[in-house]
Amino acid sequence: MNFDFSDEQKLLQQTARDYLEANSPLATCRAIFEGDQSYAVDLWKGAAEMGWQGAVVQEQYGGAEFGHLELAMIAYEVGRSLAPIPFGPSVYVATEAIIRFGSDAQKNMWLPKLAEGSVIGTFAFTEKPGQNGPSRADAAVSGGKITGTKMPVADGADANVAIVAASEHGEIGLYVVALDSEGVSRTPLDSFDMSRGQAQLSFDGAACEKLDSADEAGIAKLLDVAATLQAFEQVGAAERALEITREFILGRYAFGKPIGAFQAIKHRMADLWCKIEIARSNAYYAAWALANNDPELSTAAAIARISACEAFEDTTVEMIEFHGGVGYTWEYDCHLFYRRAKLLSSSLGTPKYWKNLLIDRLQAQAAA
Amino acid sequence: MDFNDTPEEAAFRTEARTWLEANAQPLGPDDEGRNMGELLTPEIVSTAQAWQKKKAEAGWACITWPKELGGRSATPMENVIWNEEQSNFKLPNDIFSIGIGMCGPTLLTHGTQEQQERWIPRLLSGEDVWCQLFSEPNAGSDLAGLRMTAVKEGDEWVVNGQKIWTSGAQICEWGILVVRTDPTVVKHAGLSYFVVNMKSPGIEIRPITQINKAQGFNEVFFSDVRIPDDQRISEIGNGWSVALTTLMNERQSIGSGMGIGALEDLVQFASEIEIDGEPAIDDSQVREQIADYIVKARGLKNTSLRTLTALSKGLPPGPEASMGKLVGAVLQQEASSFAMDLAGTSGALLDEEATPASAAWQERYLALPGLRIAGGTDEVLRNIIAERVMGLPSDARADKGIAFRDIPSGPPS
DSSP: OOOOHHHHHHHHHHHHHHHHHOOOHHHHHHHHHHHHHHSSSHHHHHHHTOOOOOTTTTTTGGGOOHHHHHHHHHHHHHHHOOOOOOOIIIIIIHHHHHHHHOOHHHHHHHHHHHHTTTTTTEOOOOOTOOOOOOOOOOOOEETTTTEEEEEEEEETTOSSEEEEEEEEETTTEEEEETTTTTTTEEEEEEOSSTTEEEEEEEEEEEEEEEOOOOHHHHHHHHHHHHHHHHHHHHHHHHHHHHHHHHHHHEEEEOOTTEGGGGGHHHHHHHHHHHHHHHHHHHHHHHHHHHHHTTTTTTHHHHHHHHHHHHHHHHHHHHHHHHHHGGSSSSSSSSOOOOOOOHHHTTOOOOOOHHHHHHHHHHHHHHHO | OOOOOOOHHHHHHHOOOOOHHHHHHEEEETTOOOTTTTOOOHHHHHHHHHHHHHHEHHTTSSSSOOOTSSSSOOOHHHHHHHHHTTTEEOOOOTTTTTTTIIIIIHHHHOOHHHHHHHHHHHHHHTTTTTEEEEOOTBSSSGGGGGOOOOEEEEEEEEEEEEEEEEEEEGGGSEEEEEEEEEETTTTGGGGGEEEETTSSSTTTEEOOOOSSSSOOOOEEEEEEEEEEHHHHHHHOOOOEEEEEEHHHHHHHHHHTTGGGGGGGHHHOOOOOOOTTTTEGGHHHHHHHHHHHHHHHHHHHHHHHHHHHHHHHHTTOGGGGGGGHHHHHHHHHHHHHHHHHHTGGGGOOOOOOOOOHHHHHHHHHHHHHHHHHHTTHHHHHOOOOHHIIISSSOOOOOOTTTTTTTGSOOSSSS
């Protein structure tokens, strides 16, 4: 038994950390908040040169074919650095969907470009407030043309291709839509986390291609994979937020001593540490299930997602609180984490949604 | 990342399983882990001793301990495998958890060869049961503030004072004891560590009745108890450092023995209970609350897999081991309260016949406050994580740098 990442995987993680520390300090994230670019273009290209976008793409399609455990390590570092790039939507969902469900022609068409980063992919599955999953879609397909509106779509203004959930003959399926096609219009939306773009996509008879093998179970599994990988991103970001908070409370003095010496803060720091470790362990287990194609992924991914969302969000809430007044300023970095936490727990469906899903799945397991 | 055995590990597992199958009964679905504070009848004690002896004779007792002392000199990974295999069998009450889990490792770390040869073989084979004499009425979380005194007279120490929360003191042959040998120095520096024979003249044991009426713990009174100096572990004044070895092993063993698996039963429990004619499990608040509990319980289980991996690589149990008890105990307490609430007005019962499904939760709810305190309160554990894991400053201490006898101890009671 070895419930840990291998030395090679940890080395890859260290390489990713070194690269991101040099190329994606928090100032890079902040620059997207404050500037005109919607994502860090150079960083995206650099990541592609490291093979990250093609981490699970087969070599025949130009991918690095590292594997999902390696991608989990990269995701962790992307999270730690709050890298302002469309990594999750493009890599965990769009690329994964085409690998899982695409025909040879679709793979040949999209995977090499996704792997080299010249194409950004995204996932368009919800349409209006209150929705969490792709189980309902008013967007409809008829005769190879899609009509309807999707929002919010992560990085929808920058993406080149979208995997869109839509209904045809009363059934939900996934469709590939090239976003430069005729009949596609995009409206950027203001994002809660300005380092990550959001948009509305409207389709008016735009050409689309079905991912034929994406049935209901397949779509659920795609989201489980994405939730697992994103959990690593969340745990990585939570760990960094806790480190920054620790540094701050050691350096900030009040009543003659560092505020980190007060139990009112120490004990809450210990609780956050526990939450992050719980989330980390749950993410590990989901990664194991993913890499081994184990049916336990359906519950493990939900568990990983729920604990990762809560660990990251709770850490950032306390991060601002422990910083005191300065934590509430634009100038300090706390809000970069605070915003990213909520962004990641909203995308892919909220913890509330996944908790209900988890109980459904546990009940199904017990009945089987 | 895998859960597979190497060929050597697989061979070891087969050997372990084969022996267990020949010598123990498989675990049934209703067999639960040990309950803190269960009454130790002579029958329970002799069954446990017989099992331990059987293991020792076959070389399956305390397998990581040195072969020369009766162990197997097994690797940490082999120990992980042995524990996994053993957990599939119905075993007698573990009356040796303190001796084997805490006293033995302390003796192996700090005892002389002579001391190890004197005590370890009989401890390992179950002939002697051991207990721990650390806490005092005025020294719980502040253990180093303990007041029991030991004064040297020739080759002996004369010990006076009171210990408390000693599990199983009546059935024990030996106990590990921390006492104050020098009140004129700062509190941590004045302690020494001894092994005491529990049948010594001057020792009186009184059971304590817990809130659930169980009597797992005792008060132990020492009146002029004489302990030979050759039963002292490590140097005079080094008792605190030896005690820390014991405590770290204690948290590890309490944390790993928690029955968080029971939380998964909440799904079934809430399916059978109805709220306004509908199964409680169909209520989204109920679903989400149960999901929260299961997510944490699985998180602890998965963390223990990470800890096992570290142990199997020969890394020591770190302060991280404190997390299992900190998170797990309050989790079980909250989940038990939630299950009682699901039972509606029947939560007012503790009647196994009238409400068999919820009685176990009510029992747990009464047991859990003790688990949150035993082996370090939640607050002490948070301090340990904050200070030793996260490197945050230690608490300001009013007794720092002061000779023990000058430390304020509160108004007389």
